[in-house]
Structures are given as structure tokens and as C-alpha cells.
Amino acid sequence: xxxxxxxxxxxxxxxxxxxxxxxxxxxxxxxxxxxxxxxxxxxxxxxxxxxxxxxxxxxxxxxxxxxxxxxxxxxxxxxxxxxxxxxxxxxxxxxxxxxxxxxxxxxxxxxxxxxxxxxxxxxxxxxxxxxxxxxxxxxxxxxxxxxxxxxxxxxxxxxxxxxxxxxxxxxxxxxxxxxxxxxxxxxxxxxxxxxxxxxxxxxxxxxxxxxxxxxxxxxxxxxxxxxxxxxxxxxxxxxxxxxxxxxxxxxxxxxxxxxxxxxxxxxxxxxxxxxxxxxxxxxxxxxxxxxxxxxxxxxxxxxxxxxxxxxxxxxxxxxxxxxxxxxxxxxxxxxxxxxxxxxxxxxxxxxxxxxxxxxxxxxxxxxxxxxxxxxxxxxxxxxxxxxxxxxxxxxxxxxxxxxxxxxxxxxxxxxxxxxxxxxxxxxxxxxxxxxxxxxxx
Ligand code: GLY
Ligand code: MN
Ligand code: MN
Numbered sequence: 164x165x166x167x168x169x170x171x172x173x174x175x176x177x178x179x180x181x182x183x184x185x186x187x188x189x190x191x192x193x194x195x196x197x198x199x200x201x202x203x204x205x206x207x208x209x210x211x212x213x214x215x216x217x218x219x220x221x222x223x224x225x226x227x228x229x230x231x232x233x234x235x236x237x238x239x240x241x242x243x244x245x246x247x248x249x250x251x252x253x254x255x256x257x258x259x260x261x262x263x264x265x266x267x268x269x270x271x272x273x274x275x276x277x278x279x280x281x282x283x284x285x286x287x288x289x290x291x292x293x294x295x296x297x298x299x300x301x302x303x304x305x306x307x308x309x310x311x312x313x314x315x316x317x318x319x320x321x322x323x324x325x326x327x328x329x330x331x332x333x334x335x336x337x338x339x340x341x342x343x344x345x346x347x348x349x350x351x352x353x354x355x356x357x358x359x360x361x362x363x364x365x366x367x368x369x370x371x372x373x374x375x376x377x378x379x380x381x382x383x384x385x386x387x388x389x390x391x392x393x394x395x396x397x398x399x400x401x402x403x404x405x406x407x408x409x410x411x412x413x414x415x416x417x418x419x420x421x422x423x424x425x426x427x428x429x430x431x432x433x434x435x436x437x438x439x440x441x442x443x444x445x446x447x448x449x450x451x452x453x454x455x456x457x458x459x460x461x462x463x464x465x466x467x468x469x470x471x472x473x474x475x476x477x478x479x480x481x482x483x484x485x486x487x488x489x490x491x492x493x494x495x496x497x498x499x500x501x502x503x504x505x506x507x508x509x510x511x512x513x514x515x516x517x518x519x520x521x522x523x524x525x526x527x528x529x530x531x532x533x534x535x536x537x538x539x540x541x542x543x544x545x546x547x548x549x550x551x552x553x554x555x556x557x558x559x560x561x562x563x564x565x566x567x568x569x570x571x572x573x574x575x576x577x578x579x580x581x582x583x584x585x586x587x588x589x590x591x592x593x594x595x596x597x598x599x600x601x602x603x604x
Contacts, residue, residue: 176342185230186291188291190285190292193218193228194299195226195227196209221241223243226244228240228242237270239268240269241264241267242274244257282309286313289324334527338528341521342542346544349521352432353586355429357436358589360436361589363397365599366603368604369443371414371415372415373414373421374412376421377397377411389428392433393433395409398568399413399414399416399420399442400413403421415442420569421442424436432522433522434586438572439457444600444604449567456485456489457551457569458591458593459484459488461547461571464516466480468539475535481549482503484549485512486499486502487499489502495510511551517546518545539577541577542577544577544585551569552570
């Protein structure tokens with residue numbers, strides 16, 4: 164889609180900030196994603212590279228962006244597929260270099276076939292080359308060939324870059340702190356995804372298959388021009404104890420829980436929501452006991468997402484609440500502090516409590532600085548997703564808990580005033596869930 168004037172301004176502001184950081188001695192090269200074959204001559208639905216899209220808003224494959232601060236003919240250059248009336252009849256419209264300038268704000272644009280022949284022009288005389296190595300094999304080769312070429316001809320006065328800088332470290336710190344426009348998009352992705360989870364709760368009943376519930380969710384995403392931000396997990400009963408269960412093909416049984424981890428992606432930004440609820444609409448006592456522990460961990464961990472707090476706090480708090488709860492209901496025996504020191508809680512809670520969220524579901528940005536968890540700042544977005552998973556047949560655990568898997572995952576913005584939950588549109592309290600499900604019965 165062609166960006167709106169407002170979006171164009173946002174992309175231009177991001178490029179400007181990047182230029183301020185790389186300076187006049189630097190140049191940045193950012194390749195687009197390539198199409199990936201699914202079956203012989205058909206491709207997987209195309210997904211643009213997040214870094215490239217963040218800076219350009221350009222949605223086509225086979226493109227490269229060059230950002231060269233202070234360049235006389237313009238600092239933002241796009242190389243794109245050329246217009247091709249015959250190919251466009253088969254494969255769809257292309258912006259072409261003309262469209263890149265007209266609709267995407269490029270100062271100059273060229274046919275992608277011109278990238279290698281022209282690259283030296285952009286690199287010569289720049290001391291630092293900012294590029295993410297190892298992500299785009301095809302372009303890595305072109306880049307190294309070009310640098311080598313400039314070195315070879317340096318006798319004639321050309322100067323090759325001497326400093327090779329990992330672009331991702333600069334860019335990913337930018338992406339970690341979301342702008343007002345990014346937060347608006349994420350809020351909407353979260354709101355629609357929350358609606359999808361509500362519809363799934365209402366459609367669930369014994370005898371329905373997991374894939375039918377997945378379809379309810381995906382249909383709602385589709386109706387709002389959204390795709391899945393990651394492979395949906397729809398796991399009934401003990402399937403909830405398989406953390407990345409994506410087969411989604413079993414019948415849902417009366418008396419079991421259903422765990423759904425699904426998030427829709429809107430304009431490049433994804434939600435990431437998990438809810439766990441009873442297939443028949445009513446929690447059993449054992450299910451509720453486990454559920455309430457996870458819910459308390461979720462709520463207490465969320466409160467820790469405030470500016471100035473260590474980003475390690477949500478996991479510390481969730482671990483403490485979960486471990487105390489596990490002792491209370493007899494999953495673990497001993498003193499919670501000692502159990503945590505020995506890592507015993509990992510038998511039932513084996514993953515982290517959250518991750519950055521944004522364009523990528525496991526979004527970019529460092530977690531630790533100087534060996535310590537970094538401090539939360541406004542505009543950061545993190546998931547909070549404690550869980551307990553009790554595999555069937557676990558020795559030393561009351562049988563009534565076997566096969567129960569619970570995760571409750573919300574998406575939380577670190578706002579000036581503290582934690583802002585963007586996924587509050589789908590209930591997580593026991594009574595609220597039961598009430599919503601009862602309304603559909
Ligand atoms: N859906 C992936 C995750 O929760 O991390
Ligand atoms: Mn997550
Ligand atoms: Mn998730």
C-alpha cells in the first residue's frame with residue numbers, strides 16, 4: 164500500500180534520526196526481504212523485512228535502501244524492481260523507481276539491477292559502512308565484492324570504508340522505543356486480537372476441533388486486514404503443556420482447558436496474547452487453583468513495568484508468586500526462596516516472563532546493558548506471560564493437576580504513568596471468562 168502523508172513523515176523522521184546517529188562519514192545500506200518459495204513456483208505470502216519497512220514503508224521484495232547523510236543528489240536512495248507491464252499482469256503492480264520517488268519519498272531511485280554497479284559511488288569516501296551482516300546472503304556478497312573492488316582501485320584515489328558497523332545495534336535501539344504512531348498501531352492490533360480471543364472463547368465447546376477455533380481467530384484477523392504475527396497455538400488439554408504446539412488438530416474435550424496463544428499483525432505490528440479457559444465454560448476446582456496462581460503472577464508482574472524499574476523485575480516477581488503458589492497447592496515442597504535458588508520452579512515454569520514486542524513478535528532491542536537487565540523507559544512494549552505446565556504423569560504431583568497447562572499473556576506499554584495493558588479487551592478473571600462463555604451458550 165502507498166503510505167499516507169502522515170506515514171511518509173514518520174518514515175522520514177526515522178531516517179533523519181538514523182542519519183544523525185551515523186553522521187556524514189557514514190552510509191547505511193538496508194536490504195528488503197526476498198520472496199521465499201513455498202511450492203515449486205509459488206511463494207509464501209510476502210513479509211517485508213522489519214528494519215527495511217521501519218525506515219521506508221516500502222512493501223515490495225527485491226529492493227535496497229541507501230541512506231547517505233549529506234549526499235548532494237539526496238540522502239535517501241531506493242533501488243527497486245523496474246516497472247514491467249508484462250510481469251505486472253501476472254504478479255501485480257510495482258512501484259518502480261518512479262513510484263519510489265513519487266509515493267515513498269525517495270530522493271533518487273534506480274532499478275535494482277543498478278545496485279551493484281552503482282554501490283561504489285555510495286561507499287567511496289565514507290569511513291563507516293553501517294550494514295547488518297549475515298541476514299541477507301545475496302547482498303552480503305555484493306557488499307564485500309564492492310568493498311574489495313574499491314580497495315583494489317584505491318591507488319587511483321578512491322577510499323573504501325574502514326569501519327564496518329553493525330547497523331542493527333543502532334536501528335534496534337530506535338525500534339525498541341515506540342513512537343506515538345507505532346503505539347497507536349500496536350493498540351489497534353491488540354484490540355482486534357483481543358476481540359478475536361473473545362470470539363474464540365464463545366465458539367469453544369466440547370467436540371469442536373482445535374483448527375476450527377484457530378479459524379475463528381484467523382477469520383477475525385482477516386476481516387480487519389490483519390495476518391497472524393506468528394503461528395497460532397490452539398492447544399486443548401495436555402497439548403497446552405507443549406510450549407510451541409502448532410498442530411492445532413485435536414478435538415476439544417469436556418473437562419479440559421484450552422490454551423490459545425495468537426496475535427494479529429496490523430501494518431507491520433503484532434499483538435501477542437494468550438488466554439486459557441475451560442472448554443465447557445466452567446473451571447474445575449483444580450484448574451481454577453492453578454489458574455489463579457498464574458493470574459496473580461500476571462497481575463503482579465505487570466505492575467513492575469514502569470519507567471525507571473529494572474526490566475528484570477517482572478520475571479523476579481512472577482517467579483516468586485508462581486513458586487509460592489506451587490508450594491501452596493502441593494506441586495513443590497519446601498521453602499519458596501530455597502526452591503527458586505535451586506531453580507526447582509523450572510519444572511513447571513520453564514520460560515521467561517516476557518519479551519519486547521513490536522514489528523517482530525520477539526522484538527528487537529537489548530535486554531541487558533553492562534551485564535544487568537536494562538531499565539524500563541517510556542515507549543517500550545513488553546509481554547507479560549507467566550505460565551504453569553504440569554505434564555501428564557508427573558511424579559510427586561496430585562493426579563488432579565496432570566495435563567493442566569495455563570499461560571496468561573498480555574501486551575504492556577511502559578507509559579509515563581506506569582504499566583498500560585493494551586490487551587485488556589479480552590477477560591482474564593475466572594468469573595469474567597465464565598460469564599463471557601455463558602453468554603454464547
Ligand atoms: N507467541 C510467542 C510468545 O508468546 O512468545
Ligand atoms: Mn509472547
Ligand atoms: Mn504468545
